[in-house]
Amino acid sequence: MGLPKFTRPKSEHEELSSNLYVANCGPAVGLTLESITSAFSKYGTVKGVYPADESGCRVIVSYHDENSAQSALKALDRCPCPDLGGRSLHIRYSVQRPQLQVVASDSVHVCLEASELNIPGIYLIHDFVSPQEEEQLLAAVDVRPWHSLAKRRVQHYGYEFRYDIRNVNTQHRLGELPSFVACILDKIPEFKKLNEAADLSLDQLTVNEYPRGVGLSPHIDTHSAFEGSIYSLSLSGPCIMEFRRYSNKESSNFIRRVVYLPPRSMLLLSEEGRYAWQHYIPHHKVDTVKDTVIRRGSRRVSFTFRKVRKGPCECDYSQFCDSQG
Secondary structure (H helix, E strand, O other): OOOOEEOOOOOOOOOOOOEEEEEOOOHHHOOOHHHHHHHHHHHOOEEEEEEOOOOOOEEEEEEOOHHHHHHHHHHHEOOEEHHHOOEEEEEEEEOEEOOOOOOOOOOOOEEOOHHHOOOOOEEEEOOOOOHHHHHHHHHHHHOOOOEEOOOOEEEEEOEEEEOOOOEEEEEEEOOOOOHHHHHHHOOHHHHHHOOOOOOOOOOEEEEEEEEOOOOEEEEOOOOOOEOOOEEEEEEOOOEEEEEEEEOOOOOOOEEEEEEEEOOOOEEEEOHHHHHOOEEEEOOOOEEEEOOEEEEOOOEEEEEEEEOEOOOOOOOOOHHHOOOOO
């Protein structure tokens, strides 16, 4: 069961509610949920304290009754709260709205290792590059031209990926992969120790720059565009990545798995994990990992390496395959 969701307050004169929307209050401004619960418990029994959004500086304080919420609002709204370091809070009523139910085989648990995902073909190596190599890689792409998409910027090397057709033009080669990624390619053979199917002859690179709060829509990389192994190096900022497995293209039910990608980690998608599971980066500014709130950096830059496919895909997952479907 996920956290309850609440409507954002429309005015300061809404009808009484047992839920309060509290601004300037939350983990991002140095307040723990426990300290917030303690401060508001003086006015009645607190049912729960929940994030109001992804900012980490606004919460919902939920009471069991409206009288407690009204007492807290009158006492604390726009007044320094001694129990919260003298912080001045901005409080309005809020109303819980129905939750959308996601059909999943398990609760949403953020894994720290790929082995916890239990998805064949997905591997993760932490600290794949050093902090110095990370700085050099970021400096190298920052002096090269970016192509702006709706919410992020990209660079393509080897072959251009066409987002309008979700494929590559194999007749239009841009050239060799740039020399500044040699420190990455030299370490790719490490995956051979983990996965015998790992493809080491990579010829296409897409560099993506995601501003804070921008993610990636759920998708499976086009089967006919690339061979089986896809490598994605995360730099500069952390994020979580969600994997979804549908029974078929028309199904609305899916299995969920989530993994944390720290900076400088390299993710390999191959086999079932590449061909049958969608991957997705939620559009969050804050992620919760093992009860710890982790703010995303001002940007996240990914280096995604692939091998361009020259013929049709003949994988074992025809229900998700554009070559066979």
